[in-house]
Amino acid sequence: MNAPTPTTVASAWQTAQRAHGLDRLDAQLLLLHALGRPQDRAWLLTHDGDALDAAALARFAAAAARRAAGEPLAYIVGEKEFFGLVLQVDRRVLVPRPDTETLVEWSLAVLAGRTTPRAIDLGTGSGAIALALRAQRPDAQLHALDASADALAVARANAERLALPVTFWQGHWLASHPQDAGYDLIVSNPPYIAQDDHHLPALAFEPPGALTAGPDGLDDIRLIVQQAPAYLRPGGWLLFEHGHDQAPAVRALLAQAGFSLVQSRRDLAGIERCSGGVRSIAG
Numbered sequence: 488m489n490a491p492t493p494t495t496v497a498s499a500w501q502t503a504q505r506a507h508g509l510d511r512l513d514a515q516l517l518l519l520h521a522l523g524r525p526q527d528r529a530w531l532l533t534h535d536g537d538a539l540d541a542a543a544l545a546r547f548a549a550a551a552a553r554r555a556a557g558e559p560l561a562y563i564v565g566e567k568e569f570f571g572l573v574l575q576v577d578r579r580v581l582v583p584r585p586d587t588e589t590l591v592e593w594s595l596a597v598l599a600g601r602t603t604p605r606a607i608d609l610g611t612g613s614g615a616i617a618l619a620l621r622a623q624r625p626d627a628q629l630h631a632l633d634a635s636a637d638a639l640a641v642a643r644a645n646a647e648r649l650a651l652p653v654t655f656w657q658g659h660w661l662a663s664h665p666q667d668a669g670y671d672l673i674v675s676n677p678p679y680i681a682q683d684d685h686h687l688p689a690l691a692f693e694p695p696g697a698l699t700a701g702p703d704g705l706d707d708i709r710l711i712v713q714q715a716p717a718y719l720r721p722g723g724w725l726l727f728e729h730g731h732d733q734a735p736a737v738r739a740l741l742a743q744a745g746f747s748l749v750q751s752r753r754d755l756a757g758i759e760r761c762s763g764g765v766r767s768i769a770g
Contacts (some may be wrong), residue, residue: 490706493539494538494544495532495536495537495539496518496531496536496537496539497531497536499518499537499539499544499547500514500515500517500531500547500738501514503517503548503551506551507551507552507555507557508555509554511550512559513554515531516528516560516752517547517550517551517554517564518531519563519691519696520546520550520563520564520565521543521544521550522543525566532662532765536765552705553684557637557692559582559692561582562576562578562582562692565577567582567583567613569583570619570620570622570623571619571622572615572618572645572649574615574645575616575644575645576613576641577641578639578693578694579640579641579694580612580613580637581612581613581693581697583612585754586728586754586756586758587616587676589728589752589753589754589755589760589761590674590676590727590760590761591616591623593726593752593761594606594616594620595620595623595624595642596728597672597724598620598624598671599629601705602626603626603627604624604628604630604657604672605627605630605631605669605670605671605672606627606628606630606670606671606673606674606691607618607631607672607718608629608631608632608674609660609661609673609674609675609677609711610633610634610677610678610697611631611633611638611639611642612633612641612642612676612697613638613645614631614641614642614643614653616631616676617629617630617642617646617653618645618649618651620674621653628653628654628743629653630653630654630655630656631654631655631656631684632655632656632657632661633657634657634658634660634662634696635694635696635697638694638697639655642655643655648686654767660707660710660714661673662714664718664743666717666718667718668717668720669718669720670718670720670723671720671724672724672725672726673711673715673718673723673724673725673726674726674727675708675711675727675728676727676728677700677708677711678696678697678698678704679700679704679705679707679708679728679733680698680699680700680704681699681700681703681704682702682704683702687699703736707742708727708729708737708740711725711727712741712744712746713744716744720766721766721767722765723765723766724763724765725741725746725763725766726761726762727761727762728760728761729760729761729762731758731760733762734760734762737751737762738750738751741763741764742764745763745766746764746765746766747764747767748765749762749764750763750764751763
């Protein structure tokens with residue numbers, strides 16, 4: 488009786504891709520994770536004919552089933568690259584998204600030319616924004632705040648692993664932060680999805696408290712806009728990420744609160760993804 492044909496590296500991810508309808512890259516990254524070779528796609532090309540042992544196949548099958556059920560790839564492999572940093576993530580925090588890099592780029596432009604600037608990231612989650620800014624501006628003083636103790640545990644672990652010093656606080660937006668009018672930048676990617684938005688079922692694996700903010704998704708942005716002037720230096724910036732159709736409403740909130748130079752920035756898809764303004768000199 489002939490021995491069964493062994494499952495090879497190439498046939499494993501190709502079969503899983505067809506069986507589960509997985510994206511090619513997802514299938515490959517899941518297999519590399521099961522093999523303990525994260526991100527090493529070149530290895531797949533040079534070892535595509537290698538046989539897989541039963542334990543590796545079982546790990547890969549379990550991971551592929553999770554992905555097919557809609558769980559984000561980042562939660563399964565335990566990490567996500569953001570602005571050149573590899574961040575550890577799990578279901579305690581949102582998965583950092585490429586759209587948010589637009590907010591980091593704008594923040595860096597705001598801080599350019601400022602000596603030892605001070606910035607605070609509100610709703611830091613995994614620490615993505617604060618850590619990206621600290622990596623690019625090692626002279627800056629970075630603070631980060633989140634209401635979730637679980638999220639802060641993830642952020643602190645990322646900061647320690649990456650050796651990027653950031654001061655963390657737990658609390659609900661700025662009301663829980665010591666009064667401090669010395670920030671050059673307040674930046675936030677807050678919850679901004681409306682509580683009945685039809686996209687929410689697709690985000691079922693992510694922490695709901697980090698997603699929704701009232702009937703129109705703007706409750707947290709309204710609150711931060713009200714609180715921020717007391718924490719900004721004159722000429723300091725307040726920047727937000729928001730939903731794809733919220734830019735006009737966010738600009739209106741900033742203007743009504745007395746911010747100047749109110750404007751929006753587009754992401755790589757051409758969508759107005761971020762909005763911000765400056766605390767006026769007289770404000």
